[in-house]
Amino acid sequence: MNKSELVAQMATKSGLTKAESARALQSFEQTIAEAMKDGQKVSIIGFGSFETSQRAARTGRNPQTGKEIQIPAATVPKFKAGKQLKDCVNP
Numbered sequence: 577m578n579k580s581e582l583v584a585q586m587a588t589k590s591g592l593t594k595a596e597s598a599r600a601l602q603s604f605e606q607t608i609a610e611a612m613k614d615g616q617k618v619s620i621i622g623f624g625s626f627e628t629s630q631r632a633a634r635t636g637r638n639p640q641t642g643k644e645i646q647i648p649a650a651t652v653p654k655f656k657a658g659k660q661l662k663d664c665v666n667p
Contacts, residue, residue: 583597611626612653624656626653628652630650630652
């Protein structure tokens with residue numbers, strides 16, 4: 577399912593128009609991203625939680641040349657599914 581299909585499903589299930597559903601989805605995405613950017617954890621009970629994690633700097637290898645390269649430290653987004661979502665996917 578891509579984003580436009582998701583918006584269409586949201587519109588059908590909520591009774592909103594596709595434009596309203598698209599704005600709601602965009603608002604949800606922006607709110608989660610801004611909270612994570614500020615280092616906050618966002619928990620939606622039953623669905624899951626969004627947070628950031630620190631990835632340490634490490635040495636990697638260029639697969640084409642085999643040459644070692646330094647991969648810098650990074651902050652990465654992380655999602656952990658909640659119990660209801662897990663139960664829905666794996667009954």
